Structure formats: structure tokens, C-alpha cells
Amino acid sequence: MAKAFGIITSSPEYKVQGMQDHRPIAAFSFLGRYRVIDFPVSNFSNSNIDRIQIYISSKPHSLVDHVGTGRHYNINSKRGKIQLFFPADEATSDIYNTNLNALRRNVEYIERMSEEYVVIAPSCMIFVQDFDELLQKHLDSGADITLLYHNVKDAKVGYATCEVVNIGPEGRVTSITQNLSDEDEANIFTGSYVMKKSLLLDLIEKTARISSTYTLVQAVSHFCGDLDVRAVEHKGYFRPITDLRSYYDGNMAVLDQDVADSLFIPGWPIYTRTNDSCPTQYFKGSSVKNSLVSNGSEISGTVEDSIVGRNVKIAEGAVVKGCVLLAYAEIGEGVHLENQVVDKYARITSTKEIISNKERPGYIRYNDVL
Amino acid sequence: MKQNEMLAMILAGGRGSRLHDLTNKVAKPAVSYGGKYRIIDFPLSNCANSGVDVVGVLTQYESVLLNSYVAAGGRWGLDTRDSGVYVLTPREKADAGLDVYRGTADAISQNIDFIDSYDPEYLLVLSGDHIYKMNYDKMLAYHKEKDAACTIAVMPVTMEEATRFGIMITDNENNIVDFEEKPAHPRSNLASMGIYIFTWKKLRELLVKDMVDEKSDHDFGKNIIPALLSGGDRLVAFKFEGYWKDVGTIDSLWEANMDLLDPANTLNLDDPTWKIYTEDTAALPAYIGKDAEIDRAYITQGCVVKGLVRNSVIFTGSEIGDGAQIIDSVLMPGVKVGAGAVVTRALVADGVSIGDGAVVGSADSKEILLVAQDV
Numbered sequence: 001m002a003k004a005f006g007i008i009t010s011s012p013e014y015k016v017q018g019m020q021d022h023r024p025i026a027a028f029s030f031l032g033r034y035r036v037i038d039f040p041v042s043n044f045s046n047s048n049i050d051r052i053q054i055y056i057s058s059k060p061h062s063l064v065d066h067v068g069t070g071r072h073y074n075i076n077s078k079r080g081k082i083q084l085f086f087p088a089d090e091a092t093s094d095i096y097n098t099n100l101n102a103l104r105r106n107v108e109y110i111e112r113m114s115e116e117y118v119v120i121a122p123s124c125m126i127f128v129q130d131f132d133e134l135l136q137k138h139l140d141s142g143a144d145i146t147l148l149y150h151n152v153k154d155a156k157v158g159y160a161t162c163e164v165v166n167i168g169p170e171g172r173v174t175s176i177t178q179n180l181s182d183e184d185e186a187n188i189f190t191g192s193y194v195m196k197k198s199l200l201l202d203l204i205e206k207t208a209r210i211s212s213t214y215t216l217v218q219a220v221s222h223f224c225g226d227l228d229v230r231a232v233e234h235k236g237y238f239r240p241i242t243d244l245r246s247y248y249d250g251n252m253a254v255l256d257q258d259v260a261d262s263l264f265i266p267g268w269p270i271y272t273r274t275n276d277s278c279p280t281q282y283f284k285g286s287s288v289k290n291s292l293v294s295n296g297s298e299i300s301g302t303v304e305d306s307i308v309g310r311n312v313k314i315a316e317g318a319v320v321k322g323c324v325l326l327a328y329a330e331i332g333e334g335v336h337l338e339n340q341v342v343d344k345y346a347r348i349t350s351t352k353e354i355i356s357n358k359e360r361p362g363y364i365r366y367n368d369v370l
Numbered sequence: 371m372k373q374n375e376m377l378a379m380i381l382a383g384g385r386g387s388r389l390h391d392l393t394n395k396v397a398k399p400a401v402s403y404g405g406k407y408r409i410i411d412f413p414l415s416n417c418a419n420s421g422v423d424v425v426g427v428l429t430q431y432e433s434v435l436l437n438s439y440v441a442a443g444g445r446w447g448l449d450t451r452d453s454g455v456y457v458l459t460p461r462e463k464a465d466a467g468l469d470v471y472r473g474t475a476d477a478i479s480q481n482i483d484f485i486d487s488y489d490p491e492y493l494l495v496l497s498g499d500h501i502y503k504m505n506y507d508k509m510l511a512y513h514k515e516k517d518a519a520c521t522i523a524v525m526p527v528t529m530e531e532a533t534r535f536g537i538m539i540t541d542n543e544n545n546i547v548d549f550e551e552k553p554a555h556p557r558s559n560l561a562s563m564g565i566y567i568f569t570w571k572k573l574r575e576l577l578v579k580d581m582v583d584e585k586s587d588h589d590f591g592k593n594i595i596p597a598l599l600s601g602g603d604r605l606v607a608f609k610f611e612g613y614w615k616d617v618g619t620i621d622s623l624w625e626a627n628m629d630l631l632d633p634a635n636t637l638n639l640d641d642p643t644w645k646i647y648t649e650d651t652a653a654l655p656a657y658i659g660k661d662a663e664i665d666r667a668y669i670t671q672g673c674v675v676k677g678l679v680r681n682s683v684i685f686t687g688s689e690i691g692d693g694a695q696i697i698d699s700v701l702m703p704g705v706k707v708g709a710g711a712v713v714t715r716a717l718v719a720d721g722v723s724i725g726d727g728a729v730v731g732s733a734d735s736k737e738i739l740l741v742a743q744d745v
Binding site: 031032033071072255257260264269270271272274276277278279280281282283284285286287288289290291292293294295296298307308 | 404405406444630631633639640645646647648650652654655656657658659660661662663664665666667668669670671679683
């Protein structure tokens with residue numbers, strides 16, 4: 001099998017209200033125990049791609065903390081390697097802070113990789129993919145670039161800011177465009193590519209002369225006419241995290257056991273950094289239903305249809321429904337919460353009722369006291 | 371952090387035969403506890419948290435699982451340049467045949483070369499099968515302050531319990547003046563916890579003599595401690611207050627797990643400054659189903675609960691089917707309980723499956739039922 005290295009791109013183009021003030025989407029907590037970045041890194045690790053470059057567009061602290069040396073991703077500490085690339089100061093304006101410019105700034109590190117191929121995956125989407133298999137399909141087809149897409153039937157909800165892969169006759173990709181159509185069905189781009197390293201370097205160089213605000217997908221789309229670009233369909237759970245709603249829905253969806261089974265597949269572990277928290281304690285009088293509960297929590301109240309992160313405290317008489325509680329959140333006695341995303345270390349004790357609807361979940365800030 | 375002043379040796383060779391089928395294939399220190407831990411995580415984490423960086427683990431009985439488990443020192447952070455966890459099984463030597471460890475002291479004697487290679491000033495000797503949190507660095511400070519040859523950690527027990535332990539008789543200054551093994555009429559209530567700090571030079575001398583003494587049982591309690599006492603060396607007792615449990619039987623193992631359900635329990639596994647480290651499993655957070663009912667429980671990640679759990683501790687990866695009831699019980703890792711099954715006052719061993727509708731254990735049983743085979 002031809003060897004490839006991995007690149008995990010940043011996603012400065014997506015904005016998640018509130019949460020992103022504190023960390024990039026890649027570092028968002030997912031299902032209480034994971035971070036979004038765990039999915040692309042585990043996919044690479046499980047696909048035997050053990051040299052990985054991660055590009056960060058802003059606020060690197062919490063991502064660096066989490067990824068560390070990467071040994072928890074089952075990557076050989078001698079043969080494998082995780083490199084983290086930080087945002088550069090020279091990106092004076094947001095429009096220049098693109099994932100392509102991040103690659104361009106560090107092009108020498110890409111040049112130095114010894115593998116012939118590169119697999120590129122996004123840091124803001126949750127899905128499981130065997131990239132080794134994708135690389136094999138790429139080699140078999142003889143294409144210049146192979147893209148991965150996911151066919152959705154609800155393109156207008158949750159995928160509004162994503163891109164669509166337009167596939168022409170004979171399966172050739174003609175362009176990749178913003179998802180602006182009114183159609184419910186669309187082939188949403190997963191932000192994943194396979195190509196030769198030399199072609200990536202070529203794209204980085206050529207596009208510098210076309211537009212300095214291009215993102216990687218715009219660059220690839222620009223050259224679709226000249227290159228043989230093919231697409232492969234992804235199957236299984238797929239969730240781009242592009243705004244608060246998609247973050248909330250993405251978490252909630254996994255409460256369905258069938259969905260959970262399609263994301264957590266035997267033999268395909270999703271690795272994460274352990275916090276060595278003790279098991280969760282459920283006190284007398286607690287009531288918990290249809291929820292995912294991480295370790296280290298203490299529950300005395302009522303929890304339904306929720307994701308409970310690590311070391312969360314839910315006091316007696318509290319009612320938590322349809323919520324995503326991030327680590328160290330504290331819900332006080334008699335507090336009633338519905339359809340909220342509660343960020344880390346938030347404490348809700350004085351405000352007794354916060355209710356939003358599922359279509360517009362509320363957000364309670366990091367460290368906030370209510 | 372550079373530190374090899376004190377080396378630790380964990381005695382992990384025992385079978386723990388009163389745990390019956392639980393220790394058929396694993397040694398007692400490898401027995402699961404508290405949802406996600408193994409018993410040996412406690413001394414190993416205590417070492418890591420106390421700054422004791424090099425730990426030898428002396429294994430013998432059914433040691434395959436235990437050896438591979440402790441060899442991954444990274445679990446306890448003991449894998450830096452100056453730290454490590456080393457599995458020491460009996461081995462053949464140039465000047466002696468292959469000997470099993472003939473006793474607790476012999477296990478140390480046979481590894482004098484290993485200890486010498488680190489040239490420690492002090493040796494910490496621990497049991498691999500006790501559940502407790504303790505700062506050995508404080509104990510070492512006490513050992514130095516008292517200028518002792520040996521410091522033994524002790525804890526007060528009731529006079530009734532004292533008949534089951536090694537009992538230390540001390541003077542007003544905590545000097546140990548006498549020692550009795552499981553006395554019928556105890557003269558003190560200070561029980562030895564099986565935690566010793568020795569000044570290595572002194573212990574080394576005694577071990578070398580003990581090795582060739584044909585009458586010796588090569589045991590710390592029976593031979594080494596009495597030899598120190600009669601030799602006029604200073605032995606002191608270091609008093610420990612807190613949670614400590616030797617889980618020698620199914621009932622006591624069950625009880626130790628049940629202790630975790632008490633919000634006021636003094637073991638406090640939730641202390642961020644003294645975490646107990648263990649194997650990390652790639653498992654989802656616990657999933658609690660739509661019709662589940664949970665009333666006083668300790669449940670770890672990777673579990674799926676669809677039925678009722680009352681007064682119970684559920685270990686990693688256990689699954690409880692629809693309508694099943696788990697009452698006053700302990701489910702060890704990977705236990706599957708079928709729909710409608712009822713488990714009462716039982717300790718279900720690793721990986722056991724309980725079929726749909728099966729009824730196991732009863733509320734008025736005197737002893738806890740060990741379920742070690744599929745039902």
C-alpha cells in the first residue's frame with residue numbers, strides 16, 4: 001500500500017456562537033468525553049496513517065492541551081508524529097486566515113514529508129472513514145484528486161454553510177460550490193481529499209497567483225476542469241459542526257442507539273485523552289433517562305435526553321432536559337433547564353428556569369454564573 | 371522530577387484463594403474494583419502521586435494478565451526517563467537454580483541486584499492487594515525524622531478485628547516494642563497495613579542472612595521484623611487514618627464496592643489532587659436508556675443501562691437489558707444481563723452473561739453470591 005501522511009485542516013470559515021470564543025471547533029467537546037479532533041486523528045491512526053499535521057486557525061491552547069504528543073491516539077512515538085501548526089500573526093484580516101494560507105505558510109514542512117500521498121481531512125466534522133480504503137480507491141481510479149462526499153436528504157437544515165460536490169457524467173467532479181440550492185438532497189463535501197503530495201504543493205503554488213483569499217476547496221474547484229477529480233461516497237454518521245444548532249443536533253443524534261452504533265464501530269476505536277475521572281455517582285432520588293453520561297459526575301436531580309460531560313454536578317430537584325452539559329458544569333437545586341448548551345465551568349444556581357426550543361438551543365457561556 | 375532516593379517493591383504474588391473463582395485466572399492484585407480500577411492501581415497510583423518513581427512489581431501466581439497490565443507504566447505516568455514499573459518474576463540465576471519466591475522477604479532477597487542497581491537509600495515494601503490512598507513521602511519524612519531502621523504503617527482497628535492482623539505494640543513515642551501475628555488476646559489495636567519503609571543498607575544485611583537460613587520462612591512478619599526487634603534496631607509505627615481495606619473475601623470485596631455508594635465515603639476517588647490512575651478504555655460515556663431507572667449507583671463509561679439499577683456498582687462495558695433489575699450487586703467489567711433478569715446481592719465476575727429472565731441471588735441471603743459462570 002502506498003504510504004500517505006495526513007493533514008487536518010483548520011476551519012476558520014465557520015462560526016459557532018459563543019463556544020468558539022474559547023477554542024477552535026476542533027477542540028469542542030463531543031458527547032462529553034471526546035473532542036471533535038479525536039475523530040479525524042483516530043481515523044488516521046486506525047488507517048495506519050501515523051504522521052499527521054494539524055493546522056489550527058485560532059486560540060490553540062485547548063487543542064494543544066488535548067492533542068499533546070498524541071500518544072493516546074495509538075501512534076507509535078518513534079515512527080509516527082503529530083505536528084501542530086499555529087495561527088500566524090501576519091494574517092491581519094480574517095479573510096486571509098484561510099486553511100490554504102495556513103498550508104502555504106508552512107509549505108516547507110509539507111515538502112519535507114517523505115510520503116508520496118497526502119490525505120486531507122477537516123477538523124470540524126464528525127464521521128468515521130477508513131482513509132486507507134479511500135487511498136486504495138484513489139490509486140485504482142488513477143484520478144488526480146479523490147474527494148469524499150456524503151449524500152444528505154435535508155441539505156437545507158444543518159448544511160447551509162457547507163459545500164456541495166457537483167458530479168458530472170462519468171463520475172467526474174465538475175465543481176465544488178456553496179450549498180445554496182433549494183433542493184433537499186445534496187452531495188455535501190466532507191472536506192476530505194486524497195492526492196499526491198506533489199499535486200498539493202503545485203496547487204499551493206499556483207493559487208498564490210490567482211487569489212490570496214482562496215480556501216483549499218476553492219483552489220481545488222478552480223482546477224476541476226484541468227484535473228481528473230473524482231468523488232467517493234461516505235456512508236454512516238456524518239455531521240459538520242458549523243454553528244450552534246449543528247453542534248447541538250450532532251450531539252443529540254447520538255442518543256439514538258443505531259446512530260451511536262454507526263459512529264462507534266467495533267475495531268475502529270475513537271481515541272481521546274483520558275482525564276482519569278472516577279465513575280459517575282447517581283445518588284438516591286436521581287432519575288436519568290435516555291442520556292449519555294461521562295465519568296466523574298454527581299447526579300442527584302432529573303436528567304432526560306441529555307449529554308452529561310465529565311465532572312458535572314446536578315443537584316437535587318434540578319431538571320435537565322435536552323441539554324448538552326460540558327465538563328465541570330454545575331446545575332443547582334431546583335434549576336430547570338431545557339434545550340441548552342452549557343459551556344465548561346458554568347454554574348447555574350440563582351436563575352431557576354432557562355428554556356429554549358430545540359430548533360434554537362440556548363447557550364450558557366464558559367465560566368458563567370447565573 | 372529527579373528522585374530515586376526511595377524505591378518501591380510491590381508484593382503481588384499472592385493468589386487470594388478466598389476470592390474463589392475470581393482469582394482462578396488472575397492474581398488478586400489484578401482483580402477489578404470500583405467500576406474501572408484494578409486493586410493494584412492503588413499502590414501504583416500512590417507511588418506516582420508520592421513521587422516514588424521506580425516500582426518493582428513482584429509477581430508469581432497467574433501473572434500473565436498482571437504482568438502485561440503493570441508493564442504499561444504510562445498508565446500511572448511512571449514512564450519518564452527516571453521512572454518505570456518493572457515486573458519481577460522468579461528467574462534462574464548463575465549461582466542458583468530457578469526458585470519460586472519462598473516468602474515475602476525472599477521475593478525481595480531474590481531481587482537485591484535489581485534494587486542495588488538504583489542504589490536507593492530507602493526501600494518501600496507494599497502489598498499489591500490493598501485499597502487505600504496514602505502519601506508515602508510523608509511516611510518517609512517520618513522515617514527520617516525518627517532515624518528508624520524500619521517504619522511500619524499502622525491503623526487502629528477494633529479489638530475484635532485485631533485478632534485477624536499483625537499487631538504492633540508501641541511506647542508513647544510510637545516506637546514498636548513488640549509484635550504479634552494474629553493474637554488471640556491482642557495487647558494493642560494498631561494493625562500493620564503491610565506497608566514498610568526500610569533503610570536499605572540495614573534490610574539488605576538481614577536479607578542476605580535470611581536467604582541462607584534454612585529454618586526461616588523468609589517472611590517479613592515472621593522473620594525480618596522479629597530479627598530487627600531482637601537486634602535492637604529502631605522500629606517505629608506510622609499511624610494512618612483513612613480508608614484502608616484488604617479485600618480478602620467475596621463479601622469484603624462486595625462491601626468495599628458498596629462503600630463507594632456512600633457520598634461520605636472517605637476513600638474519595640474524586641479528589642483531583644490524588645487521582646487513582648488506571649487503564650484507559652476506548653468506550654463511549656455510559657448510555658442510560660429511555661426506560662432505565664437508577665437509584666443510588668456507581669456507573670462507569672462504556673456501560674449500557676436499560677433496566678433498573680439500585681444500590682449497585684457497574685463496571686466498564688457492562689450491559690443491562692430492558693426490564694432487568696440489578697439490586698445490591700456488583701457487576702464486573704463486560705457483564706451482560708439479559709432482558710428481565712433479576713440480580714440481587716451478587717457479585718458477577720468479569721464477562722459473565724446472565725440470560726433473559728434469569729434470577730440470580732436473593733435479598734435475604736447471608737453471604738454475597740459469586741456468579742462466575744454464565745447463567
